Amino acid sequence: MISFVLNALRTTVHNIKANKQVFLMSVATITIAFTIQGLFFLVFVNLNTLLSTWDKQVQLIVYLDDGISKGQKNVLEEIFKSNEKVDSISYDSRDEAWTEFKNTFSGKSGFVTDLGFNPLPASYNLKFKDDPERLVNIRQLADLLKEQKGVESLEYGEKWISRFENFMVFLRVFILAVGGILSVGLILIISNTIKLSIYSRRDEFDLMLLLGATHRFIKAPLLLEGLVQGVIGVGLALGIVKLTHIYMKFNFQGSLESIFRGVDFQFLTQPLLWAMVLASIFIGWVGSFLSITQYLHSTDRE
Amino acid sequence: MIQAFNLHKSYGGVAPALMDVSFTIQDGEFVFLTGQSGAGKTTLFKILFGWESVDRGQVIVDRINVGKLNESNLYTLRRKIGVVFQDYKLLPKKTVFENVAFAQQIIGADRKTIRFKTWDALKNVGLTTKKDSYPPQLSGGEQQRVAIARALVNDPQLILADEPTGNLDPEVSLEILELFEKMNQQGKTVIMATHSLEMLRARDHRLLILNRGRMVQS
Numbered sequence A: 001m002i003s004f005v006l007n008a009l010r011t012t013v014h015n016i017k018a019n020k021q022v023f024l025m026s027v028a029t030i031t032i033a034f035t036i037q038g039l040f041f042l043v044f045v046n047l048n049t050l051l052s053t054w055d056k057q058v059q060l061i062v063y064l065d066d067g068i069s070k071g072q073k074n075v076l077e078e079i080f081k082s083n084e085k086v087d088s089i090s091y092d093s094r095d096e097a098w099t100e101f102k103n104t105f106s107g108k109s110g111f112v113t114d115l116g117f118n119p120l121p122a123s124y125n126l127k128f129k130d131d132p133e134r135l136v137n138i139r140q141l142a143d144l145l146k147e148q149k150g151v152e153s154l155e156y157g158e159k160w161i162s163r164f165e166n167f168m169v170f171l172r173v174f175i176l177a178v179g180g181i182l183s184v185g186l187i188l189i190i191s192n193t194i195k196l197s198i199y200s201r202r203d204e205f206d207l208m209l210l211l212g213a214t215h216r217f218i219k220a221p222l223l224l225e226g227l228v229q230g231v232i233g234v235g236l237a238l239g240i241v242k243l244t245h246i247y248m249k250f251n252f253q254g255s256l257e258s259i260f261r262g263v264d265f266q267f268l269t270q271p272l273l274w275a276m277v278l279a280s281i282f283i284g285w286v287g288s289f290l291s292i293t294q295y296l297h298s299t300d301r302e
Numbered sequence B: 001m002i003q004a005f006n007l008h009k010s011y012g013g014v015a016p017a018l019m020d021v022s023f024t025i026q027d028g029e030f031v032f033l034t035g036q037s038g039a040g041k042t043t044l045f046k047i048l049f050g051w052e053s054v055d056r057g058q059v060i061v062d063r064i065n066v067g068k069l070n071e072s073n074l075y076t077l078r079r080k081i082g083v084v085f086q087d088y089k090l091l092p093k094k095t096v097f098e099n100v101a102f103a104q105q106i107i108g109a110d111r112k113t114i115r116f117k118t119w120d121a122l123k124n125v126g127l128t129t130k131k132d133s134y135p136p137q138l139s140g141g142e143q144q145r146v147a148i149a150r151a152l153v154n155d156p157q158l159i160l161a162d163e164p165t166g167n168l169d170p171e172v173s174l175e176i177l178e179l180f181e182k183m184n185q186q187g188k189t190v191i192m193a194t195h196s197l198e199m200l201r202a203r204d205h206r207l208l209i210l211n212r213g214r215m216v217q218s
Ligand SMILES: Nc1ncnc2c1ncn2[C@@H]1O[C@H](COP(=O)(O)OP(=O)(O)OP(=O)(O)O)[C@@H](O)[C@H]1O
Pocket: B011, B013, B017, B035, B036, B037, B038, B039, B040, B041, B042, B043, B044, B086
């Protein structure tokens, strides 16, 4: 067993040395493909973080009719309190809203204070509990409140959040599709590299079969070669993605933070990293498996 | 050791390479296989170690029905057989030593065994002084002896030697013949394909004769 493994390793190194250029070309291709995929993932991960940051800041603001009655207000408050997903409720009377508004804009523009009347409605401000389903919860409550008397309008930035969510779904599908196409391409490339590796030393492989080598014995070093290509390729690709991440962070962290407070440039998540490494191993393995199987079935008798 | 029934093999040419070939070889026999060039000797060998399939007929080698093997278990048959190929099939980029050791590596022998057995096999054919040369640097006869050493290194029960003395002068040929006879005395079954009348006359071994694909004496 040990000699089997050692032999496989030695043969792999030998194969790679004998076919250095083809090997390097193949590794470069894998690197490029995985870099593309990795950069897509990087964009995706960061947009996702942004989305969930926004998600957290979403509140439901219920604007009230100016002529809302005490009873109607009580009904609304009952609805808020009986909803388990609601974390906190605060009430802004028309006067409070107006004062706040004036404070915010005081000095910046004279016209608001000259208005002479208060144009702002009173509102309830609902914060929701942390929950992956937060947006759904908000939507459900909003649908219920829309029907209530005394409610003038609702606001929770739903339009652009759901638009953004749709975009993320699209991006996910897009990345998966690109990943699928790249994977198929890579499998073909690796299988061709291994095929060249086999054909350049066909006499030796034929001789192995003639002398009674098992298929396992012949396969092992070639599978290993495909695997090594995959692993080196993905390693380099992740290195490049990491460098890009560092570069972005170094140069744009400041401006990012000034736009979205508390948002950091994220690197790929652990599951994504593992997925890429496993994918490369899988691709390397399948690629070499295909060409070896083809060779072994073409040689033995006809 | 070998039972062949009505073997028929055609490569698609005008005449088939083998027609209705039947014969039996007992364990421990020494047999000459002869016939003109193109008679089908190499083809018969290829069928015995499973490199070519037959169109009709059956062949059993050491209780294995060769036609029933598939690609992934053919190796069980091939490990019983040591073949000296007519064209040697040496790897030009490996040294003499590595070429012989190759047969050992392939069956998964450990390093120590490989070194010991390879040395032993080279000693048997008198090539220890050339162990670090590469095949293209050797004479035809020396290459032939490397091929013989490789066929013997795994201690096979059956030896198929395809013109193993084709390139050797009579004196060395006789030495090689004696080497195979020594193996035979150790209990191995030997089939030696040869054109050499001298060889055939020198010994009184059983003779199989092929003529244009037919077994005319067995
Ligand atoms: N791979 C092949 N494809 C097509 N025809 C073949 C093939 N191998 C052998 N033949 C044909 O089969 C016949 C038998 O060939 P074979 O090599 O068995 O003869 P042989 O007895 O070994 O001859 P020699 O003494 O010259 O080695 C010949 O007519 C040859 O041309």
